[in-house]
Amino acid sequence: MSKIAIIDIDNTLWQFSDAFYLELKKFNNNFPTPDQWCTYDIWEGYCSVEDFITAINTIHHNQDNDKYHPYPESQGFLSSLKEHGFHIILASHRMKEMRQPTERWLARHRLPYDELHLSLDKTVLFPKADIVVDDSPLTLEKAIESGALGAGLSFPWNRDYASNGFRLFQNLNEVQGYILMSS
Numbered sequence: 001m002s003k004i005a006i007i008d009i010d011n012t013l014w015q016f017s018d019a020f021y022l023e024l025k026k027f028n029n030n031f032p033t034p035d036q037w038c039t040y041d042i043w044e045g046y047c048s049v050e051d052f053i054t055a056i057n058t059i060h061h062n063q064d065n066d067k068y069h070p071y072p073e074s075q076g077f078l079s080s081l082k083e084h085g086f087h088i089i090l091a092s093h094r095m096k097e098m099r100q101p102t103e104r105w106l107a108r109h110r111l112p113y114d115e116l117h118l119s120l121d122k123t124v125l126f127p128k129a130d131i132v133v134d135d136s137p138l139t140l141e142k143a144i145e146s147g148a149l150g151a152g153l154s155f156p157w158n159r160d161y162a163s164n165g166f167r168l169f170q171n172l173n174e175v176q177g178y179i180l181m182s183s
């Protein structure tokens with residue numbers, strides 16, 4: 001039976017935070033830059049919760065545009081996991097209506113995967129997961145609790161939690177090395 005890898009999309013396969021900053025700046029020109037996003041409530045005082053959600057949905061709705069590129073390592077990372085026998089479930093916190101633009105983006109950039117899970121709670125997948133790759137410290141902590149191996153890219157919003165059982169890296173080649181060494 002193949003091992004199951006749950007792989008996040010935003011800030012795991014591409015730099016969502018840069019696109020997000022550009023959208024948030026439309027609501028407030030003084031919005032802090034991503035290097036200052038040390039907590040998940042950074043937006044408070046700069047925009048409304050509705051603006052915040054609108055910015056996210058605008059990006060996901062337009063996922064397949066010419067400006068949103070995956071990281072250069074993303075295709076090789078996913079291919080390598082498949083070659084090593086992993087069943088890849090891409091899991092993104094986004095509305096089910098975003099499936100079409102998301103699938104188009106994945107196909108356009110030839111990112112291989114087995115299943116695409118779009119929901120507002122990806123942790124339902126964790127009981128069957130062998131590895132979880134994500135940038136959210138809360139998500140990674142839940143993965144560890146479920147007995148999975150947790151890893152992700154290092155960002156200002158997850159660095160302080162890196163000792164909580166999961167590992168953070170500078171790029172996906174390093175994440176790949178850690179997964180293959182550990183499994």
Ligand SMILES: [Mg+2]
Binds near residue numbers: 008009135136
């Ligand atoms: Mg993410």
